[in-house]
Amino acid sequence: MDTHKKHGFWHRYFFSLDHKDIGFQYLLTAMFMAAFGGFFVYVFRYNLAFGPNDIPLYGDLAAKQYNQLVTNHGAIMIFWVGMPILLAVIGNFLIPIMIGTDDMAFPTLNKISYWVFLLSCFVLLAGFMMPTGAFGGGWTMYPPLSVSDFGYNNPNTTFWTNFFTGNTFFLLAVALEFISMLMGGINFVVTTLNKRAKGMSLMRLPLVVWMVNIANLLFMFSVGPLIAGAFMLLMDILVGTGFFDAYRGGDPILWQHLFWFFGHPEVYVLLLPSIGAVGEIISTFSRKPLFGYKMVILMVIIAAILSLVVWAHHQFVSGIDPGAANIFSLLTIIISIPFAGMVLSYLGTLWKGNIRFETPMLWALGMLATFTFFGGFTGLHLGSNVFDIYAHDTYFVIAHFHYTLFPTVFLGGFAAFYYWFPKFSGRMMNKTLGLIHFWGTFIFFNSIFIPLFWLGLQGQHRRIYNYSAWNDLLMQPEHIMARQIATVSLIFLLLFQFVFLFNFFYSIKKGKKASKNPWEANTLEWQTDSPPPHGNFDPYPVVQRWPYDYNHPEKELDYCPQSEI
C-alpha cells in the first residue's frame, strides 16, 4: 500500500482507489467540461451582440444551433461543472482528511461513481453527433417541446431512430450523472458518520463537511421524482407512451413539478458546499472563531427542508393555481430568513477580525458579496409571484440566476481551490497571478450581468436567437450597446481564465513548496503532509477541540489545531 506513489500515470489517473486521486480526476473532468460550457456561451453571446455571421473560432450560427448551445451550456455548467466540483471534488478530497481517516467508506464504489460520471460526459457530448443534432429544448427539458418530433407524435420513427437523437442522449447523460452523484453521496454520508477520528464528534466537524453532507442528503431526497420523471419522458420519446402528452391524458405541467421539485433543491445542493468552504476560509483569514457555528448548521438544515416545498415558484407563468402561487411565494420569501442568518454569521466572523487578504479570502468575500447583494436580493423580488409574472421570461431572471450560481460555483469554487491547492499539490499558487485572476473575473462577471438586469427590466425576452429580426424587440442603440457590453465582458472573463490555467499548471510543477500548514489553519487536513501520503495520517489524530479555536486566550499562537490538547 505504501508503494502507491510509484504507480504510473495510468494507474494514478484511471484505476486508483485513493480518494485524493479520484477527487483530482473529477476536477480535471469538470475543467474539461467547463471548457465546453465556456465556449458555448461565448458563441451564443457573440451572436446576440454582433450577429450570427462569422463568429471567430466558430463560423455562422443557425437558430437551431443557438438553441442547442444554450441548452447544453446550462446543463453542462450545472450538472457537469457545478455538481462535480462542489460535491465530488470537495467531498472526495476533503471529507476523509478533515475527519481524520484514511479513505472513503467504500473506495470501490467511489471509483465506480467516477467512471459513471465520465461515461455521462461522453454520452452528453455524443449527443452532438446524432443525426438530429444535440438536444435544444432548454436544460429543463419541458415537454411537449422535448418530445414533439418523436414517439407518438411522429409515426414514421421507430425505437432506434428515437434512440439515436440528442434528446435521448441528453436524458440518459443526465440520468447517469445523477446515478453517479447518488453513489458518491451515499459514500460521503456513510464516511462522515462512520469513519470519524477519535474525539471527532458531530459538533466538532468542520462546517464544510456538514454542508457537503446536508447537500448530499438533500440531493438524495429531491432527485427521486426527477429520475421517475426522466423514465417517463424517456419512454414518451422512445416508445411513444403518453405520460406528458395532453391528448393522451398526460399533463406537461406534471413534468415541471417533478423537475422543479428537484431543480430548486439543486440550487442549494450547489450552494451549501460552496458556502461551507467560504465559511472555513473566512474564519481562517479573519483569525476568529466562526460566529454562530451551531446556528449556521441549524439554519442550513431549516433552509434545506424549506427548499423542498418552494419549487412551484419556477412555474408562476405556467398556469398554476393562483392560490397555490401565493403560498409558494410566501414560502419562498421565508426561505431567505435562514440564509440571512447565515450571512449574518459570516459578517459576525469578519467583525473586528485580523483579516488577511490572501487570494482565497478575496474569492470568498467576492462570493459572499455578489451572492447576497445581487443574487439574494433579486431572488426576493422574483420569489413574489406579483413581480415574477412580469420578469419571468426576461433577462432579469437570467441575471438573477447567474448571480446566484456564478458566485456559488466559480467564486466559491475558486476560493476553495486556491485555499486547498497547497494541500493537494504540495505547492503554493502564485499570488500575483491569483490576484489578477480574481479581479479580472470579479469585475467582468459583474459587468456581464448588471447590463442584463437592466435589459430584463426593459423587457428583453430570453431564449431569442436574433433580436434584429423584430424591430420592436429592443433594438434601440442603448439596448444594443448593453448587449455588447455584456458580450465583451464575457470574452474578457473567459480570457482571464487562461491566467488561472497557466497558474494551475505552472504551480503544480514549479510552484514554491508548501509547508504543512501554510494558512495557519486549525482543521485536521493541515496537520498532515502536503500532499497527504496514501493513508493520509500516521499516526491517526485524536481530536481535542472544535475547528475554530483562533486567538484562544490560553494559547500562545493565534491558532490551535484540532488535534492539539
Add this chain to the structure above:
Amino acid sequence: MNTKQLLKPTMKDIPQGRLGMWLLIAGEFVIFGGLMVSYLLYRMRYEQWAEMASHTNVILGAINTFVLLTSSYFVVKAHQAAQRKDSKKITMYISLTILCALIFLVVKITEYSQKLHHGFTFSGKELAASGKAIESSYWGFYFLMTGLHATHVVVGAIVLFIVMQGARKGKNYHRIEIAGLYWHMVDLIWIFLFPLLYIAH
C-alpha cells in the same frame, strides 16, 4: 503498517454496509414515490382509468404478492443462519429466495403476454387508435412501474446469488443481511404497487 491498522479510526455505531444500504433504500423509495404520486394524480383525475385497472389480473397479482412475501421469510431465515455462520442453511434459504424470484418473473411474463394479447401495450398506441386516448396512458404506468420493479427483482436475485457464493466459501457473512435489506425493499415496493395498480377500482 500494523500499528497504523490498529489505530484506524472508525466509529462503527452502525455497520457501514448497513448504513449505506439504508441510504440506497431511501433513495429508491423516493424514485418509486415519484412514480406512484404521478400515477395517483392521474388516477384521481380520470375515472376511465378504473375500468382499465379492472383488466389487471388480480389472482396472478395476489399469487405474486404471496410469492414475494414468502421469499422475504426465506431471506430472514438466511440472515439467522448467517448469524450462526451456517453456510449450508444459508445456501438453502437463499436458493429458495432466488427460486421465488424466478416464479415471480414467470408469473409476471405470463401477465404481460396476456395484456399484450388483449391489445394493452406499453405505448398504448392501439388503444389510442381505437378512440381510447386517455385510457391508453394507464398502461404506460402499469408497464413502467411493474417493469421497473421486475428489474429490481432481477438485480436483487443476482445480488443474492453473488452473496451466496461468498457465504458458501465461508466469508462475508454480513453481506447476507445487507442483500436481504435490499430484498425486503423490493418486496415492500410490490406491496405498494399491488393495491395501487390491481385492487383499487
